[in-house]
Amino acid sequence: METATGISLNARLLASIEQDLLPAAADRQPRIALGDWSLRRYRGELYLLAPSALTDAGTLGGLKLVPSEMQLAQGRLLIRPARPGETALQSLEGLTLRYRRDGERCRPAGRGGAHPLKKLFQEYAVPPWLRDSWPLLVGDDEIVAVPGLFVCEGWQSAPGESGGYWVEWEPGPSWRPTTT
Structure with a gap:
């Protein structure tokens, strides 16, 4: 076959x-x-x-974060104005993108307390081979959002507040299970 x-x-x-x-x-x-x-x-x-799904993610330095769609080595990043009811990121000012580091923790909005990023990826069912190439939004080296998954405590827009941004991450084709 x-x-x-x-x-x-x-x-x-x-x-x-x-x-x-x-x-x-x-x-x-x-x-x-x-x-x-x-x-x-x-x-x-x-x-x-695919072979490209297993290659090094590279670096994210120098990307300007503005509402747009960006094709990165391992997928597509979409930054758009938030819709009503979404837990949105307050602002893009001063934020950069980078990939994860071992032992990192963050505080998803509404969850209380810091949680290991590894455990959060497991909770959101992100396959292990995608975790190192999942971009993170950071401000002063603090994780402020994990695109497509959550915004961290203190960085979200207030409920009912208009404005803000939703940042979506769509990994390459390796994200979806194979079909028969």
Whole structure:
């Protein structure tokens, strides 16, 4: 059987998927190489990752944060005016984008207390291979929002207040599970 990637799935490869990938414990991150592609499982779903989904995310320095759509190495960042009822970011002034660092914590608005970013990514079901390339909005090196997921405490617009910005992150195609 040949996949859309042009890779033939022979009996040995199918057996490896059945014996190694599918039954791996829930806390494992099983992966099978399919040429330059990679097949992974996360929370019971299979993901077929293109080679570009596995490359280094690069840097985010110098990006001007204004309402716009930006194509980055690992996905699309959309900054737009907030809609009524959205937990919006108060302002873009003085904010920059960067990728995560080990051990970081933040305080999602309305949650109380700081939480490890790793645990928040798990809670929002962000697959492990996407976490290091998920952009963060920071101000003075403090995380103020995780695009597409939440705004941090103290950085959100007041309820009912007009204005503010919603920042959305759409990872590349590796975000969605494969379909059969």
